[in-house]
Amino acid sequence: MTARAAHFVQTSADTFLPTENARSRWGPDHLNGPALVGLAARTIEERFGLDEFMPARLTVDLFKAARAVPTTATARLVRDGRRVRNSECELLQDGVVVARAILVQYRRSSVPRGEEWSPTMDLPMPVAVDDSSHLTMGSDDGGWSPNIADHQNASRKRFRNRAVDVVEGVANSPLVNAVYAAEGTSLVTNLGTAGIGYINGDLTVALARLPVDEWIYLQADSHWTADGISTGSATLYDRIGAFGTGVVTAVSNPAAQIDFTDDAASVVENL
Template identity: 80%
Template sequence: MTVRPAHFVHTAADTFLPTANALSRWGAGQLNGPALVGLAARTVEEQFGLEEFMPARLTVDLFKAAHSVPTVATTRLIRDGRRVRNSECELLQDGVAVARATLVQYRRSSAPRGEEWSATMDLPLPADVDDSSYVRVGSDDGGWSPNISDHRNSSRKRFLNRAIDVVEGSVNTPLVNAVYAAEGTSLVANLGTAGIGYINGDLTVALARLPVDEWIYVQADSHWVADGISTGAATLYDRTGAFGTGVITAISNPAAQLDFADEGALAGSL
């Protein structure tokens, strides 16, 4: 039986050991963003998620670079309300917090009366997605391809990120897949003609519903920069349409800029 790839191995009640799949390109031994936000989402949902509540917002603050060492995940229920539940997860390495996630859940109910405005936009899908597909990067100028290096341009970006399992032996939930993919908001917002020179310090994922399958797309909506600070927002969508928004803030990191000039880097490895 083939072992499915994963970012972490669950070694104790609250401890996870990163695998090679969790490594980042930002520095030797550093972990990538999707692995961290995925672990935080999985942990807080596993502890406090309820079927009758929709996980409407997850915000992850990435305090410092995380490394390939045992990672402890702690959780806390902040508020257990009738219509709103708030909880958090903290990831610690060597006793120091490297990330903290807060989850807001709303009780599912019927919609109010009336009609509201909703944005209309093109949501492109690549033609060659199948069970072997994990990443497709797209841009207005470059079409779709498996490689980031094909999209070092200044046009609008989008990508498909089909998550591998966050924890070995545990298949991702729809929430975990959505959060994992949404971490690519930094990629689609900040990728330019010289690669990526910003590193995001947070991620907020706002969801109206959960994705219908594993194939989740992220398309840039906005990108504003000044004084070495970047903000970006993106629409999350699946084969049936848009279902949420990703938002990031990022800080200039030119000393470790990833230019992708000579490699076909996968988006999930940033």
């Protein structure tokens, strides 16, 4: 059997060695966002997740570029309440914190009486898909394809995503898969006609429920920019409907802007 791809190999209880799958396009030895947020989500959930609590919000601050070096993941329980649990995780490289995450969990309960407003949304899915590929990108002007260059346009964008395992030999949980997919909010909102020139410094994932399977879709909802600062939001959905939201803030990085038309094999991959 072919071994499943993974972003990290666990070398001790709290230390992880990045693999080639964790590499980013932003720099020769940088790690990509999905690898980092996935490791943070996995660490917090493994240590402090409870079945009776829903992981409703994860916010990850990406303090500096993470490198392809051993990464230590620490976690602590901040508040253990009857209805709300708060915990945090830090990812450290050479003793320096490169990312910090906070997870909010709510106790699952009955639905309140009455009806509430929810938006009516078009949630496109490709007619024909290649399940051998982890990612497929779509846009209003470019249809669906595995090549980012096909979607360097000014129209609305979306992903179909099956996450790479965060740690070798361990299948991702539904929470980790959702967080991994949500990190694509930066790409689906910031990708334009000349590529992507904003690098996100954070990710917030808000979830009403967990995805029903490993295939997750992400569609851009908003994108606002001024003075080299960008904010973007996107809807997470699966085969039965929408279940969450991804939000990022990002800063202009024109010196390292990635133009995918310069790469003949610009297959969708992690930034």
